[in-house]
Amino acid sequence: MPAGEIIAGDIIMKFLIQKFGGTSLVTQELREQVAAKAIDAREEGYTPVLVVSAIGRKNDPFATDTLINYVRQVHREIESREMDMLMACGEIISGVVMAGTFQKLGYSSIFLNGAQAGIITDNNFNDARILKVQPENIIKHAREGKIVVVAGFQGRTGDGDITTLGRGGSDTTAAALGVALGAEFVDIYTDVEGIMTADPRIVENARLRDIVTYDEICQLAHEGAKVVHPRAVEIVMQKNIPMRVKCTFSNAPGTLVTSTGEVYRGTIDITRDRTITGITQIPNLTQFRIPLDNGSGGLVVQRRLFKALALAGISLDFINVYPERVVFTVKDDMTSKVLQVIETTGINNVEYTAGCAKVAAVGAGMTGLPGIMSAIVEALTRDDIQILQSNDSYTTIWLLVKKEDMEKAVRALHRQFALAD
Numbered sequence: 057m058p059a060g061e062i063i064a065g066d067i068i069m070k071f072l073i074q075k076f077g078g079t080s081l082v083t084q085e086l087r088e089q090v091a092a093k094a095i096d097a098r099e100e101g102y103t104p105v106l107v108v109s110a111i112g113r114k115n116d117p118f119a120t121d122t123l124i125n126y127v128r129q130v131h132r133e134i135e136s137r138e139m140d141m142l143m144a145c146g147e148i149i150s151g152v153v154m155a156g157t158f159q160k161l162g163y164s165s166i167f168l169n170g171a172q173a174g175i176i177t178d179n180n181f182n183d184a185r186i187l188k189v190q191p192e193n194i195i196k197h198a199r200e201g202k203i204v205v206v207a208g209f210q211g212r213t214g215d216g217d218i219t220t221l222g223r224g225g226s227d228t229t230a231a232a233l234g235v236a237l238g239a240e241f242v243d244i245y246t247d248v249e250g251i252m253t254a255d256p257r258i259v260e261n262a263r264l265r266d267i268v269t270y271d272e273i274c275q276l277a278h279e280g281a282k283v284v285h286p287r288a289v290e291i292v293m294q295k296n297i298p299m300r301v302k303c304t305f306s307n308a309p310g311t312l313v314t315s316t317g318e319v320y321r322g323t324i325d326i327t328r329d330r331t332i333t334g335i336t337q338i339p340n341l342t343q344f345r346i347p348l349d350n351g352s353g354g355l356v357v358q359r360r361l362f363k364a365l366a367l368a369g370i371s372l373d374f375i376n377v378y379p380e381r382v383v384f385t386v387k388d389d390m391t392s393k394v395l396q397v398i399e400t401t402g403i404n405n406v407e408y409t410a411g412c413a414k415v416a417a418v419g420a421g422m423t424g425l426p427g428i429m430s431a432i433v434e435a436l437t438r439d440d441i442q443i444l445q446s447n448d449s450y451t452t453i454w455l456l457v458k459k460e461d462m463e464k465a466v467r468a469l470h471r472q473f474a475l476a477d
Contacts, residue, residue, distance in 0.1 A: 069198055071237040072102035075208065075230035076245045078109045078119060080304040081150055087157045089304060093245070094203055095163065102240065103198050107208045107230040108154050110146025120146045120209075136181035140210075140220045143182075144169070147207035147226070155205045165203040168193060171218065175211035175232065183222035186211060189236035206233065224285025231291035231299070242292055244284050245304045250311030251276065251283055253475035254335045258463045261476040265333060267312045269420050272333045273299075275452045279416035280336040289313065331428065332419035332473040335466050339459050341373070341414060342391045343444060345407040346382040346398070358382060360401050368397045374414060374445060374456060383445060385412065385456065412444060413462035415455045417469055423450045435472035441465050 074097065076090050094104040114121040120143050127134055127142055134142075151167040158165035174190030197204050208226025211219050221228050227244060234242035251273065254262040268276075270293040277286040283301055292299050293315075302310030346361060348354035361382065365372060370393065374385040386394055388410055398406055422428045429446075432453060436443060441464060445456035457465050470476065 069103040071239040073234045073242040075107040081111045106205045108150045109226040111150045140181045144210045151207045167205045169207045170210035171212035173206045177211040177219045179213045184219035191236045227285040227288035231288035234297045235295045242299045250301045275418045280338040331421040335469045339413040340388040341385045341412045342410045411459045413459045415465045417453045435468045439468045
C-alpha cells in the first residue's frame with residue numbers, strides 16, 4: 057500500500073491535513089475560500105481533514121486573547137485547568153462555523169473537538185504535550201464521506217480534562233494528525249506565500265524558497281521566522297511526512313518542507329546553491345557578561361549563578377562559558393529580574409548591554425563548508441556593524457548585534473549570500 061493511504065473497509069483514503077490560521081477564517085468570504093481548498097483537494101483524490109485555529113487575532117471577538125482578557129476582568133489568576141476550558145472555546149466556535157460553511161455549500165461535514173479527534177495529552181495545562189492520537193473517529197466519519205473539521209490547539213487528558221497545547225498548538229495538532237493518519241502532506245496555510253529568505257518587511261527583494269529541509273525550517277522558526285511552529289516540524293519529521301507552507305489567498309505552490317535527501321536529490325552543486333536558506337532576526341535582547349576568577353573559585357560562581365537563574369525560572373539564550381567569564385542573553389523585559397537574582401548570589405562587577413538583537417544565518421549547506429564565518433564578518437564589517445557575540449551549529453550561525461543595526465545586518469547578509477538571486 058503506498059505511503060499516505062489508509063484502507064477503511066473497501067475504501068482507500070489518501071489523507072491530506074490542511075491547517076488554517078485565524079486570519080483565514082474571519083469572514084464568510086474567507087471561509088468559503090478555505091472550503092474551496094478542501095473541496096479542490098477532494099476532487100484531486102485526497103481525503104481532506106481541516107484543522108482550524110480560533111477566528112481572528114487579539115481584540116477580535118472570538119480570538120483566544122479576547123476570551124482570556126474577558127475572564128481576567130473577573131479574576132487575574134484563574135486556575136490553569138479552568139483557563140484551558142476557556143481557551144479551547146475559540147477553536148470550537150471556529151470549527152462549528154467552518155463545518156457549517158461546508159454544509160451551506162452542500163457538503164456533508166462534521167466538527168470534532170480535540171478530545172473527539174482522539175488527541176490524548178499529559179496534564180500540563182496551558183502547555184500540554186501530545187502523548188498519542190487515536191484517529192479512529194476521524195477515519196469513521198471520513199469513510200462516511202464527511203469533510204472532517206478538527207479543533208486545533210487542544211486535546212484531553214486520560215482523565216477527560218480539556219487541555220491546550222501552548223503556542224503554535226494548531227500547527228502541532230495538524231502535524232500529530234498527519235503522522236497518526238499517515239497523511240500524504242500536512243499543509244499549513246497562512247497569510248504569506250511560504251518560507252521567505254528574509255522578512256520582506258526588512259528585505260524588499262526577499263524571495264520565496266521552493267523547498268527547505270526539516271532542520272532548516274526548525275532553525276528558522278526557532279530564530280524568529282513565525283510561519284510554522286518548530287514543534288510541528290519536529291513531529292512530521294519523525295515519520296518523514298512532507299509539510300507544505302502555503303497561502304490561503306492564492307494558489308501558489310508555497311514551500312515544501314521535507315528531508316535533506318529529498319531536498320538535495322538531483323542537485324549537482326549543493327554547497328554553492330544552498331549554502332544559506334534564510335536570514336532571521338529576534339530583537340529586544342539584553343547581553344549579560346559575568347567576569348570569573350580562574351580556578352575553582354570561578355567554577356563555584358558558575359554553578360551558583362546558573363542554579364539561581366534556573367530556580368528563578370529565567371530562560372537564557374546565546375550562552376557562552378569561558379574560564380574567565382560567562383556571557384548570555386535574556387529578553388529585555390527580564391533584565392531587572394536577572395539583576396536582582398545575580399545580586400542575591402553575591403556576584404559583583406556584572407556588565408550588561410540592553411537593546412541588542414540576534415541575527416541568524418540558517419542553511420543545511422553550510423555543514424562542513426569553510427569560509428562561511430569569514431563571509432559573514434566581511435559583510436557586517438563592510439557596513440560598520442559590530443558583532444557583540446557569535447555562536448554556531450551545523451546549520452546555523454548566530455550573531456548578536458545592537459538593535460539599531462539589526463535590519464542593516466539582515467540586509468547585509470541577504471546580499472552577501474545572494475539570496476535574492
